[in-house]
Amino acid sequence: MPGYIMAWDFGTSSVKATICTVKGELVSSAIAGYELYHPQPDWAEQNPKEWWAATTKSSKEALRAAKIKPDDVEAISISAQMAGLVPVDKNGEPLRPAIIWLDSRAHDQARKLAGNILSMLITFVRITGGAPGPKDVISKIVWLRENEPHVFEKAYKLLDAKDYLIYRCTGEYVTSWDCASVTWMFDSRKGRMRWSENICRKAGIPMEKLCDTVPSPTVVGELTAEAAKDLGLKKGTQVVCGCGDIPAATVGSGAVRENQVHAYIGTSSWVVAPVTKRKLSISYYIGSICSADPTKYILVAEQECSGVCYQWLKNNLGYRYMVEAEKEGVDVYNVMDRIAAEAEPGSRKLIFTPWMFGERCPLNDHTVRGGFINLSLIHEDRHVLRAILEGVAYHIKWMLEGVQKLIGQVPSINLIGGGAQSDVWCQILADITGKKIRQMKDPIEAGSRGAALTAAVGLGYYKSFDELEKVVPVRKEFEPNPENKEIYDELYPKFKLIYKKLKKMYRELNE
CATH class of the missing domain: 3.30.420.40 (ATPase, nucleotide binding domain)
Incomplete structure (x- = not known):
């Protein structure tokens, strides 16, 4: 046994x-x-x-x-x-x-x-x-x-x-x-x-x-x-x-075959695709590293801060949400998600940049910082919460652009990490990227599952890592909403423009 x-x-x-x-x-x-x-x-x-x-x-x-x-x-x-x-x-x-x-x-x-x-x-x-x-x-x-x-x-x-x-x-x-x-x-x-x-x-x-x-x-x-x-x-x-967190999560995401894509939303975020040959994009700061699977590499685009931005707001400005969550006996992020869902897609053109501790892909700039752009008196807390979720998703789309330039268009993304527990975030990511989002079962356990399955391969229970694709179940799938996608398609180029316009100031402030 x-x-x-x-x-x-x-x-x-x-x-x-x-x-x-x-x-x-x-x-x-x-x-x-x-x-x-x-x-x-x-x-x-x-x-x-x-x-x-x-x-x-x-x-x-x-x-x-x-x-x-x-x-x-x-x-x-x-x-x-x-x-x-x-x-x-x-x-x-x-x-x-x-x-x-x-x-x-x-x-x-x-x-x-x-x-x-x-x-x-x-x-x-x-x-x-x-x-x-x-x-x-x-x-x-x-x-x-x-x-x-x-x-x-x-x-x-x-x-x-x-x-x-x-x-x-x-x-x-x-x-x-x-x-x-x-x-x-x-x-x-x-x-x-x-x-x-x-x-x-x-x-x-x-x-x-x-x-x-x-x-x-x-x-x-x-x-x-x-x-x-x-x-x-x-x-x-x-x-x-065993392996590093990104290769382990790749195994635990079930996206283990060549050119399948998974994304992770936790403290940081990443977009990853297994490949059989090393690939590189200097302009997007995307590289290939060795995989847990010794027959493949993984193409990695990494974002430094994602879920931690949502956590920062909770810890510093979220006392009301914590009180409400305690009264209802639910997790505080469920309360925050519910309020964020009340805001219209695009958050009334409020844009959040999630670059709170420097950034890797595609910026490679340790001086860049986060912030809210276009904040006005018409905005409420629901817009602020939703803008954080959207800002992280905009950046994931930016990383996905670089990945797809190297492997071609992909139809879907397996989503894991703490952020994948949020149906609101899953739908926002589907709408912004235009991809089917496959919310994996037990998404916060992908790292543990990947480490265990890596050991199972090493111990001889599986002949190859490709067999693991069918081992990891999907909980729910989210299709892009065309009306929401149209709104996000208008705002996304402006999200990218923010860095171009402000990068000189970031360096002056943070060098």
Whole structure:
């Protein structure tokens, strides 16, 4: 009888431990949080020991809730935030707080690394399939070497978040191809799949400080006695390498075949399509990274802030919504969605730009910021709420434009993440993009489901990742409303024009 898989979905604010079957069915889950620190502007850090404490707490709670024995857990698999930096010493002890994906302190280093266009194309794009920005690992490592040389010299290994968790589980320093590929130090050409000596030498990064690399479904070790005790599991439980959050979500979305598209709305957003050959759009800042499926890449367009914009409004201006939700015994976002649905499509021409912490695709600008454009006395809170949902959807359409230039038109989008729980948001996204939106079942569990299914492939329960397309069910489909689409088609070009008109001011304010 197949055992269970414990999947860790390791995000920006919390880790969710989930007990899954080998079919990706969810049995139980538990969440534990950790802090996000901003010690300086553009900095975003976390304490790796808080990660482990949250992981052990949630794992024990999930095991209890599932009412199964530790012996019933066949393997652990991980989906984790990517593009982080955790320097550790020879004992695996962190030498400083982790510099996470949201951190953009290394903009000067990124600019120097990329150099001129010709140098960037020859050095980075040809080898890695992309080029470094201020939030990418190679830029952060160079920043560390230049600004904290004592830490850099003492560092035995330079880890990502998932690598740190694997080390705590097994004592091994291993990373997956997908996480390695977003460092932009990894030669991801077919048949290569190894760290680039050329790039590491030019960046001044000793290759011995980097982890070994393997495909995501690989069993990388077994739980040590110490880790097993911390987690409440059996010593010797298999640990599968797993993958970053975007590749895991790709698997968990069910859009696993070539040129199928899924979108995610959570703290951040992305639009992703599996491809068999690396593709790139420099103008849209879209690149290909390695997939959890070792036979494919995934084309990724990423938005830094989406659902967190809605959360920001709730936390800072949403007291009334919280009170109303408590009275009704419902989630506060249900109240906000209901009010947003009362506003007419287009929000009376109020436009929200969701660029609240810099932006990647298609802007690649760490100075850009969010805001409401065309706000007037005729607007009410319903328009403000709806404008946030529409602003995120406008930006997703902008990313989708770049993706479709590379793979052609797509008929539908599989939608996952917390935002996919909102029927209002699903319909807005359908109306703005003009695509059928397929709201996947249990959309917030896509990362956990993807990690579990990746392990199931590695353990031999499926012959290929393509088989997983039929494993993930759809909850509901949303077709575009032609009348609403006409309104959004008028406003969308103005949304894009805002950046062009204001980018100089953003740089003056935020450099």
